[in-house]
Amino acid sequence: MTDLDDTDRAILRALAGDATLSAGALGRRVELSQPATWRRIKRLEEAGIIAGRRVIVNREALGFGVTVFLGIKLAAKGRVGLEDFERAVSAIPEVQIVQHVLGLFDYRLRVVARDIADFERVLRRRIMTLPGVGQVEANVLLSEERRIGPI
Structure with a gap:
């Protein structure tokens, strides 16, 4: 370092x-x-300390007014199951972030949608049909404060 x-x-x-x-x-x-x-x-x-520069897109200005964090517990685990799930979930445009986590759930997703009805469509037709999906928990984002981390 x-x-x-x-x-x-x-x-x-x-x-x-x-x-x-x-x-x-x-x-x-x-x-x-x-x-x-x-x-x-x-x-x-x-040195790898600056890894890139990003643009922050105003999702609401683009018509995506709802952000939902999903906890996903896979029904079947294993290397093949994880890779299949990651490949499939990464192909869904509404899924902005895929995080493999340790704890109650196996994955945490950040999903954007136009409204709650649009989110329900994405959940039912795209996410719940993914390989290995077992338990799902949704948390709707109410507000967000961006903070610069410790530097």
Whole structure:
């Protein structure tokens, strides 16, 4: 792991809040020249600390007003069962995140839908018909606060 100083952490915090910042704008925030800031960003990327930059899409503006977290317990376990499930669930466009977890459920999914009726259609026609699906628990997202993690 690369040793991070306060300036590296400031760069990471700024990029986590707005990944579109140029090296010049970022340098002004952290009181470094544009070339020095660029070198630090490259070093952080090469060390694997910055793994990419993402755009946050406003799902509601696209008409997806409902987000549901599903806990899925597979009826049959085993390597083949896990791989079949992961391949099939990853092909469903409404499933935004697939997490293999340890605990009561085997998987946690983040599913988006236009409304509750649309979610019910996705659940019944796509998710419940996946290979190996046993128990399912749904939690509807009411609100979300985005936070920058520890840096």
